Amino acid sequence: MKQVLAILALLVLAFLFAGLVPMASKPGNGAVGDYYATHGIADNRGSNLVTSIVVNYRGLDTLGEVTVLFLSVMGVGFILRRREGTPKYSPVPASPILNTGANLLFGSILLLGAYIFVHGHLTPGGGFQGGSVIASGVLLLILARRDRELSHDLLAWLESLSGFGYALVGLVGLVVAGSFLANKGVLPLGTWNRLFSAGVIPIIYILIGLKVGAELSTLLDIMIREPAPEGGGH
Amino acid sequence: MIYLDVFLCVLTVICAVAAMVTRKLVAAAILAGVVSLIVSYLFVRMKAPDVAMTEAAIGAALSTVIFLIAIRRTEEEER
Numbered sequence: 001m002k003q004v005l006a007i008l009a010l011l012v013l014a015f016l017f018a019g020l021v022p023m024a025s026k027p028g029n030g031a032v033g034d035y036y037a038t039h040g041i042a043d044n045r046g047s048n049l050v051t052s053i054v055v056n057y058r059g060l061d062t063l064g065e066v067t068v069l070f071l072s073v074m075g076v077g078f079i080l081r082r083r084e085g086t087p088k089y090s091p092v093p094a095s096p097i098l099n100t101g102a103n104l105l106f107g108s109i110l111l112l113g114a115y116i117f118v119h120g121h122l123t124p125g126g127g128f129q130g131g132s133v134i135a136s137g138v139l140l141l142i143l144a145r146r147d148r149e150l151s152h153d154l155l156a157w158l159e160s161l162s163g164f165g166y167a168l169v170g171l172v173g174l175v176v177a178g179s180f181l182a183n184k185g186v187l188p189l190g191t192w193n194r195l196f197s198a199g200v201i202p203i204i205y206i207l208i209g210l211k212v213g214a215e216l217s218t219l220l221d222i223m224i225r226e227p228a229p230e231g232g233g234h
Numbered sequence: 235m236i237y238l239d240v241f242l243c244v245l246t247v248i249c250a251v252a253a254m255v256t257r258k259l260v261a262a263a264i265l266a267g268v269v270s271l272i273v274s275y276l277f278v279r280m281k282a283p284d285v286a287m288t289e290a291a292i293g294a295a296l297s298t299v300i301f302l303i304a305i306r307r308t309e310e311e312e313r
Binding site: 124126128 | 283284286287288291292295296299300303304307
């Protein structure tokens with residue numbers, strides 16, 4: 001009975017959304033999208049239009065998105081907090097293959113992540129992508145160096161300061177240019193397709209990259225280091 | 235090139251169905267990661283590199299790892 005209902009619901013949804021498919025594939029649909037496509041580069045001088053939309057036109061939404069991530073990491077940290085008296089790291093050392101691989105790869109993964117968010121306004125990718133690449137590098141380090149501890153205080157400071165910086169950049173825009181997270185009139189926009197261009201967009205994306213990297217690293221570290229509770233976890 | 239895309243689309247559906255059907259949780263998590271990896275290639279083919287990077291970093295790497303950690307932590311109850 002349940003399966004039949006599920007299939008029926010899928011068919012109804014398919015019927016409802018079938019009319020939308022040709023509309024979505026047609027370019028030049030909708031006034032807002034057209035405005036972004038035609039004015040985006042002149043407004044922001046960023047060669048990656050996606051970044052201009054995410055950080056400038058939809059900057060407030062991105063601030064909300066960063067807040068959601070922050071709250072979820074805080075929730076995980078609260079639920080899985082380390083009990084007193086549990087060992088802080090696993091006594092079993094990592095295999096030599098993992099150790100050597102981590103030594104070889106960690107630096108380049110970190111560099112790739114930093115490159116992605118520093119060049120967020122020029123090439124595909126940005127703060128969220130770069131931050132998650134950095135977190136996957138940190139994951140390798142957590143798995144390889146089991147006798148070392150990740151400094152949660154440092155990560156929390158990095159994360160809080162970059163979140164604070166994001167809001168601060170928005171307030172500077174409010175004071176100087178008249179609207180929250182304004183880009184025009186705060187910093188010189190510079191020349192198109194240069195590293196120092198697009199006004200405050202690279203600053204915000206670097207802050208987002210640091211924040212997302214620190215948050216996801218903390219999340220992974222909490223989840224991996226916390227030993228499984230005794231007796232099945234009830 | 236179009237044949238490769240069609241092949242990968244079919245492979246994505248097969249992996250997704252296999253991830254739902256299989257009784258082994260670890261295999262299901264790995265298959266979900268494989269789905270993300272293939273889909274991120276398809277995003278590149280559809281000229282959406284930003285989405286592809288997110289899908290590869292979050293979908294294929296981090297969420298698979300989080301699933302595996304969660305499976306390890308709950309393995310006394312069900313496998």
